Amino acid sequence: MTQKIISKSYAKAKEEGINHHELGDFNRKFNTVASRLECTYETPFLSHAPIEPENTTAHVKEDGSVEIWAPIQGPGETLPDVANYLGLPAEKIKIHAILMGGSFGRKAYIDFVKEACFLSNKLKVPVKVIWTREDDITQGPYRPGLLSHMQGFIEDGKITGFHHHIIGESILRQVFKGLPDDEADPWMGEELRDNTRYEFKTSRKVSWTNVKTEIPIMWWRSVNASNLAWGQECFIDELAHLAGKDPLAARLELLEDERFRKVLQTLAEKSDYYAKTAPGTGKGVALFKAFGTICACCVLVSTNHSGVKIDKVVSVIDCGMYVSADTVRAQTEGNIVMGLSAAIKGGIIFKRGVCQQSNYNNYHVLRMNEMPAVEVFIIENGEAPGGVGEAGLPPVAPALGNAIFAACRVRVRNLPIDISTLKKA
Numbered sequence: 524m525t526q527k528i529i530s531k532s533y534a535k536a537k538e539e540g541i542n543h544h545e546l547g548d549f550n551r552k553f554n555t556v557a558s559r560l561e562c563t564y565e566t567p568f569l570s571h572a573p574i575e576p577e578n579t580t581a582h583v584k585e586d587g588s589v590e591i592w593a594p595i596q597g598p599g600e601t602l603p604d605v606a607n608y609l610g611l612p613a614e615k616i617k618i619h620a621i622l623m624g625g626s627f628g629r630k631a632y633i634d635f636v637k638e639a640c641f642l643s644n645k646l647k648v649p650v651k652v653i654w655t656r657e658d659d660i661t662q663g664p665y666r667p668g669l670l671s672h673m674q675g676f677i678e679d680g681k682i683t684g685f686h687h688h689i690i691g692e693s694i695l696r697q698v699f700k701g702l703p704d705d706e707a708d709p710w711m712g713e714e715l716r717d718n719t720r721y722e723f724k725t726s727r728k729v730s731w732t733n734v735k736t737e738i739p740i741m742w743w744r745s746v747n748a749s750n751l752a753w754g755q756e757c758f759i760d761e762l763a764h765l766a767g768k769d770p771l772a773a774r775l776e777l778l779e780d781e782r783f784r785k786v787l788q789t790l791a792e793k794s795d796y797y798a799k800t801a802p803g804t805g806k807g808v809a810l811f812k813a814f815g816t817i818c819a820c821c822v823l824v825s826t827n828h829s830g831v832k833i834d835k836v837v838s839v840i841d842c843g844m845y846v847s848a849d850t851v852r853a854q855t856e857g858n859i860v861m862g863l864s865a866a867i868k869g870g871i872i873f874k875r876g877v878c879q880q881s882n883y884n885n886y887h888v889l890r891m892n893e894m895p896a897v898e899v900f901i902i903e904n905g906e907a908p909g910g911v912g913e914a915g916l917p918p919v920a921p922a923l924g925n926a927i928f929a930a931c932r933v934r935v936r937n938l939p940i941d942i943s944t945l946k947k948a
Contacts, residue, residue, distance in 0.1 A: 525568065525738075525873045529668065532690045532734045536563050536672040540688045540730030541705065543712030547726030549674075549686050556684070558677040560765055564754035565937040567870025569666040569743055572886055575624025576659050577635035581642075582649040583609065589616040589640070594623040596631040608637050609644060627744035627861065632664055632698075660886055661878040665871050666743030667692045667736075671754025675762045676725075682762045682777060683725040687715055687755055690732045692740055694747075707731035711747050715755070718748070718812040720780040738873060744861055745913040748813040749920070753938060756809035756921035760928065770925060771796055771808050783810065786819045786841050786902060793900050794821035794837040800929070803827075803947040804834075807925025809918035815909025816842040817902075818855070820918035822926040823895075830943040831927055833863065835896045838915055843906035852899045855915035859897055862919025864889040867940050 553559055579593040589611065595601050598620040606613040623630060639652040669691035676684040689711050696702035708731050715729045743749065763773035771791055778784050787810060791797060796806055803826040810819040823835040836859050845851050868887040872879045880886035899915075920938060928934050931945050 525668070525871075528734060528736050528738070529565070532670045533563065535690050535732045535734060536670055536688065538732070540690070540732040541707040543707035543709070543729045543731055544716060545726070545728040546723070549684060549726040549728040552684055552726050553674055553676055553686070556676040556678060558765060559675065560761055561674045562758070562761070562936060564671040564673065564757060566669050566750045566753050567938060568668040568738060568740075569865060570660045570663070570871055570880065570886055571625075571627050571629035571743060572656070572660060572883070572888060573623070573625035573627065573629060576656050577630065577654040578652060579636045579639035580649060580651040581636070581639035583640060583644040583647060585647055587611060587615055590619070591616070591636065591640070592619045592621055593636050593639075594621050594626070594630055595633060595636065596623070596626060596628075600631070601633050601636060604633060605636065605640060609640060628742040628746070629659075629664070632741045656883070657881045660881055662739075664739035664741035666749070667694065667740040668870070669747075669750040671751065673754055673758040675758065677762065677766045678725060680766050680768070681724075682759070682766055682773060683723055684727070685721070685723045686728040686730070687751070688730045688732065689751065691734050692736045692738075693733055694740055694742060696733060696735070697740055702733070704733065708733070711751065714747055714813070715751060718751075719755070719810055720783050720812075721759075721774070721777040722779055723777070744858070745813055745916040748811060748913070748917040749862070749865060752809060752811040752917035753920050753924070756811065756918060757924045757936070760807070760925045761934065774808070774810060782841055782906070783812075783817055786810065786817045786839050789900060789902065790819040790821055790837065790839040793839060793898065794823070796821060803930060805926045805929025805931070807922045807927070807929055809921035809925065811917040813914045813917055814912075815907070816840060816911060816914035818914045818918055820922040822919070822922040824923070824926045824930050826930055826945070826947040831930065831945045833895045833923065833942070835898070836863075836919070837898045837900070838918075839900045839902065840911065840915060841902035841904065841906070842911050842914065843904065843908045845901070845908060845911070848901055851901050851911045854911040855899045856897055858913065858915030859919055860889055860894065862916045863923070866920035866923050866938055867942050869939055
């Protein structure tokens, strides 16, 4: 089932998508330039797999009032949803939002809350529902698997044209019923419009093709940004190499926004990016803006008899004004853990409509002994505050992919990456 969706998506990559926005006539120019590149990047479906499975205690009382205890992300959104589900006025419902043992988007989807409410409404006694981890991983919802079909070109040694064609299922369409078939997904399109501020002088284009699926999807930590950054930031590296430029320098050449430039320049300094690397080692960088926050990441890897080893991750984050530096660092460190898990551990696979993963024994997450050294640096300024819960994740996987190319001269375009099979070039 998963392979069927992926095959259909690759077929759509050969077709024209629906434009979200375009500067210049990209197709005309792409078909006439001498130095151009075209390839496709793939990201899999992913489970959230929180440490604490979904659970709710609900009491729908005889007098029509309701009391709920649940680890949910958005009590403000949950209240009207539950009221509508039970056919009761919102003022009759009291929700206790308790602390969560991880969720990353999953516990904003309140099917488990409704299940407890349904049972309590039938019995008129308090009901506690606890999903097993098998319930959670096999039922979803999941981060959507997406393709990024990339095209770009070089003129006079500079990257001047860029096209990102996003292909896959839309959360806006499937979950919120808010995307007509003849329109591009605005959530993804706007994310790419604002995320990096790269200035492509000849042409920039973002397009979209919806490949519908019955596999349930929902936002995963950083929502679509973790899918989109993988294709964009690895492809920027490919174009930089095609232009004969250092990847970080090529990015700076494309950037006019001073906040983005400072983040990258700080990353170069803190990671000692321009220091000469030993044979069999490599550094890779990536840059992305999400939830109002700019984050750049440098991953350092080395090769040995067991494949590639991830030695260190350096992140620089500009979230504007903040209250607690410890919180910013902790959230960014958590993003690095999840970003690396998404990059090198297996995704969710369906066969004949059945999920093939069920628990941590066959849906792996990063272990403590696999964790590299991590350094997080925060840019100090008085800009408007952005989010830090998700923005540190998108650049992690592409920075790793770019580091692997630097060390092994192997360009990986599909996640997850089996780093045990990669050797020194």
